[in-house]
Amino acid sequence: MRPKLPVTRGKNVGTCNICGAQNIKLTEDHCPPKTAFVKVRAMELRSIHHSLSVLPGEKLPKGRLVQNGVKYKTLCDNCNNNILGAKCDGEFGVLTHRVSEHLYSGIQLPGYSTFSVRIAPQKIMRSVLGHLKALGVERYEMGRFTEPVRDYLLNTSLPLPEGIKVYYWLHPYRRNVTIRDAALASLELKSTCNFWLLKFYPLAFMVTFNQGNGFSRIINAMDLDRYGSLDFDQEVDLPILFDERDIKHPYWPEAPEDSTMVFYGEESYDAIQKVTKPTF
Template sequence: IVELLAADPPRGRGRVSQNGVKYRTLCHYCNNELLGLNYDPEFNGFVNSVGSIVKSSLHLPNTLYVPAKPQMIARSLVGHIMAQRVKGYLKGPHTEDLKDWFYDKRRPIPDYMKIYYWPYPYKIQVLARDSAMRDLRTNDSAYFWLMKFFPVAFLVIWDSPSGYEYPHLNSFEDFRDLGPDEEVNMPVSLTSVPHERWPEAPENNRFCMFGEGAIGVCEKKPRSKKR
């Protein structure tokens, strides 16, 4: 992630991952039963719907609504970010309670976790957990997890620190107490899209500290044919 955000192009060759980013960190039950069969289909459906909106050439209203099950989407999101780090258990706040919430789909979204989302019409992918934003003026910090890929980005803010609220972004705030199979129309705002490098390259006297394994991912350029 540091090379991606540098002013100069990355010098390293990076690491090639065939057919997308993968981690060997989940057991069979979590990967195939909880995520694969229960949570991921809802997450994928939501992402594909946002993708259709982002790729549309039509003149669209400022806000569109996507039928979705927020509780299942939230668990899929958190489950995949949790899987990013080897031996990451008990490496951040609330992990024991978060594990229980992930297993039990009847539990509401925890009040210490705010999930924001927005359309992301860019190719660079970003994955980061156990990271923090800090304000140089107030010395306040916000602990965050981040997942960005075309066509949608998700930001998880922990413990709701003052000054790190983003009312211009859509959030899961109104969906905390829904049942796991309750479907609602989730708003997707097309007018409040942050720049490509937000929040990993913040503005307004803030900086980020990234946890172990935070990465930026781009498509591998094909080799030029020698004549």
């Protein structure tokens, strides 16, 4: 049976996935935001289930061809173009472009496996959370974390809500992944943690909710949430780890490993870019 293609376009008028405004004109949100790329390339979008069910050497099932990046028509104009677009996405672009330039230049001084980018972490975290919230048509929800996340996005003076962690690591691969509402299960810890994921060249971001003890060791990445109480505009030198030992497998964490399993929600996609090298 031909796999069902991902649904990215809802009604023209509906409920905004971020602020919950009803009967409002919906606009297309790019995930990751357009600022993350010099040139947005054609991609083929598939459900994670279909991508991961293919054996090595087998052809991937046909996906939905998206010409201008992956877009979800799920946000109102204010959330899309003001809350995220005007206030946060520029900073997100600065981070990803600096990392890309550094990665593509191939400059690596002996003994230095860390590089830093001066950015405002609160804007980066809001950009990641906001664009992942755009996944899924008509997915505005009330819940233990969704309401604090909505308030955090709409009010720039609020700290990152309690219980949320935002990890990041270098992702030097052309495979984009967007996942909302998945769970990582650890057989070793006998526990699960809910997560959202955004991966694209050159960075990956993983948001976890109320993770139990031991998951930080399993995820083993730098975190942005340590800056969760900073002012909205406050900048830090954000370290990016370049050591080979810090670079994860392109399919981590979505492909199962010996000690972990992943359960996916409906909004779990990957998108393969049609070219292998970016033009930095």
